Amino acid sequence: MFTQRLNRAREKMAADGVDVLLLSVGADLPYFCGYEAMPLERITMLVVPRDGDATLVVPALEASRVVRRPEVFAVRPWSETEDPIALIATLMGSASSAAVGDQMWSGFLVDLMSARPQTEFRRASSITGGIRSVKDAAEIDRLRAASRAVDAIAERLQSGEIPLIGRTEAEVSAELGRQIIDEGHDRVNFAIVAAGENAASPHHEAGSRVIAEGEALLCDFGGTMIGDDGVGYCSDITRCVWVGPRPDREYLEAYAVLHEAQAAAVTAATVGTPAQDVDRASRERIAAAGFGSYFVHRTGHGIGVEAHEEPYIVEGNTAPLVAGNAFSVEPGIYILDRWGMRLEDIVVATEAGPESLNIVDHHLAVVEA
Numbered sequence: 254m255f256t257q258r259l260n261r262a263r264e265k266m267a268a269d270g271v272d273v274l275l276l277s278v279g280a281d282l283p284y285f286c287g288y289e290a291m292p293l294e295r296i297t298m299l300v301v302p303r304d305g306d307a308t309l310v311v312p313a314l315e316a317s318r319v320v321r322r323p324e325v326f327a328v329r330p331w332s333e334t335e336d337p338i339a340l341i342a343t344l345m346g347s348a349s350s351a352a353v354g355d356q357m358w359s360g361f362l363v364d365l366m367s368a369r370p371q372t373e374f375r376r377a378s379s380i381t382g383g384i385r386s387v388k389d390a391a392e393i394d395r396l397r398a399a400s401r402a403v404d405a406i407a408e409r410l411q412s413g414e415i416p417l418i419g420r421t422e423a424e425v426s427a428e429l430g431r432q433i434i435d436e437g438h439d440r441v442n443f444a445i446v447a448a449g450e451n452a453a454s455p456h457h458e459a460g461s462r463v464i465a466e467g468e469a470l471l472c473d474f475g476g477t478m479i480g481d482d483g484v485g486y487c488s489d490i491t492r493c494v495w496v497g498p499r500p501d502r503e504y505l506e507a508y509a510v511l512h513e514a515q516a517a518a519v520t521a522a523t524v525g526t527p528a529q530d531v532d533r534a535s536r537e538r539i540a541a542a543g544f545g546s547y548f549v550h551r552t553g554h555g556i557g558v559e560a561h562e563e564p565y566i567v568e569g570n571t572a573p574l575v576a577g578n579a580f581s582v583e584p585g586i587y588i589l590d591r592w593g594m595r596l597e598d599i600v601v602a603t604e605a606g607p608e609s610l611n612i613v614d615h616h617l618a619v620v621e622a
Contacts, residue, residue: 307326350373399478447472576602
């Protein structure tokens with residue numbers, strides 16, 4: 254698997270005139286070699302020459318964490334008294350162009366630029382992004398498993414099994430986080446819990462606000478499931494519930510618009526359709542209902558080893574969807590100081606049509622717990 258991925262990267266490097274690929278912290282590193290670097294002041298770097306063997310440069314005290322894959326890369330530990338930048342610069346050989354991981358620490362890049370003034374540096378996402386955005390069958394299976402896990406939590410939320418009234422947003426967020434781990438994830442990526450007016454902030458941070466009867470609650474949560482190969486795949490779902498017996502009529506009417514808009518975008522997400530047209534499918538319906546100015550973000554983002562990656566479902570992205578693209582479809586309506594709502598599934602573009610990986614109920618649930 255890793256050899257195939259690196260070979261695809263080398264093919265793209267050859268096409269783009271890149272001599273060496275440099276991957277440090279971030280999701281590219283485990284995706285291409287199965288090792289996730291700790292974000293330390295000690296640099297870790299996978300050096301991938303276009304025409305040579307890959308080498309993982311790693312701090313000596315971290316070397317025991319590396320699963321050795323000699324058919325994929327050699328391991329070169331560096332000691333506390335060595336200069337790892339000089340070592341990496343040497344491994345780069347005669348490269349005149351290098352693609353560096355988008356999440357590499359800027360200090361490391363500045364040092365590399367000083368050590369290699371003759372080398373042109375560019376972003377590695379131009380090489381890696383397109384490769385990662387097209388999932389194979391095994392990757393889609395792993396995304397399905399992660400989606401099934403958060404579906405089970407969302408179902409408990411909708412059925413009233415998760416107590417809400419009288420608890421703080423932070424308490425419910427912590428509960429969602431515990432359940433994410435209990436459902437087989439290795440890491441909690443986020444657990445947004447936003448009550449009432451707080452839901453008008455799409456990325457609200459759960460706090461001391463107490464959830465009360467007679468208001469809406471937005472929950473957006475997901476995590477990462479890490480496989481035996483050291484690579485993790487993410488989940489991401491958003492569902493809203495009404496807390497209390499009598500849903501607000503205005504909220505219900507707006508939610509019906511949101512429900513229709515989300516379904517329209519999923520239906521539009523066919524192979525060959527430009528990503529921006531999926532965004533338009535949801536946005537046009539929300540705008541027609543008078544809520545256009547309250548839909549303040551793109552319709553979706555790609556998902557895989559990162560919660561947010563290519564392709565982005567947004568106006569201006571004219572790239573057509575291809576089979577294996579996996580992405581969120583999550584339109585929202587947010588009215589400041591009043592309420593907000595969002596409905597999100599992970600969707601895969603397939604030759605047979607769009608496949609929603611999240612299938613838990615999309616209607617507004619009314620809970621009295």
